[in-house]
Amino acid sequence: MTGSDYREETIESYRVASEPEAMGTVIAVYSLAQNQGLPATEVSEISTSVSELAMNIVKYAQHGVITVSCITDLTRSRKGIKVVARDNGPGIEEIARALEEHYSTGFSLGLGLPGVRRMVDEFYIESLLGSGTRVTIIKWKP
Template sequence: MPVMGDDGITVTIANESDIVTARQMGRALSEQVGFQGSDLTIIATAISEIARNIVTYAQRGEIVLRPVTANSRRGVVVVARDDGPGIPDIARAMQDGYSTGKTLGLGLPGARRLMDEFEIQSEVGVGTIVTMRKWLRR
């Protein structure tokens, strides 16, 4: 169940139905922030991609969704955190079509293209943190 707190909405990701929850929550929050139309689908899709990576590679993790304001711009930030196996070669994982999990290999690079900002930190044996932001167009 998603938990709402001062620092945003936290959705625990442990199976495929949690991906749907994270996606729906992200969409609802983005709508509150002021995003419309295809941007909502784009943010939801990006959340879906990184949530799916958690289920596929780390089995368990969480996604935190928060509204952000910086330099009078408004937007949403999505943080995906897991303590899974980590990614040995981030540069490669960010390439289109590279996958160790028999998928299209578009999750990380695709999510980066969908969002405005994308950061990834990963350490083998420790876990992975993906932070992505999308800003409202003025």
């Protein structure tokens, strides 16, 4: 993803440190996706993805920020929603394993990050042990 090919307008940044804040962020993204004209399936997918990312922040990092933007791909003449979830938590030791189905370091099914990756059109993850994690997702309007 190169900056020169895209135009981006940040809509809002949401502090996420609790389940209610996580759900508030999900509701805001759901409304934005509807207002941007995404079909119901895509609205559900990006909302579910944001829910997973927000709850991962609460569970593993205690607090973080989710930034939501409207994005335009100038090369392909398409529009979408970009979400960046970032925290200063412990980081992910093995990113490749964390993206495998059923892998979990906690008491979960291990379906979260792999599910997010499946539900969005673009998925990027960066993590540094002891410094935190940044996950960027994009859902394009069909």
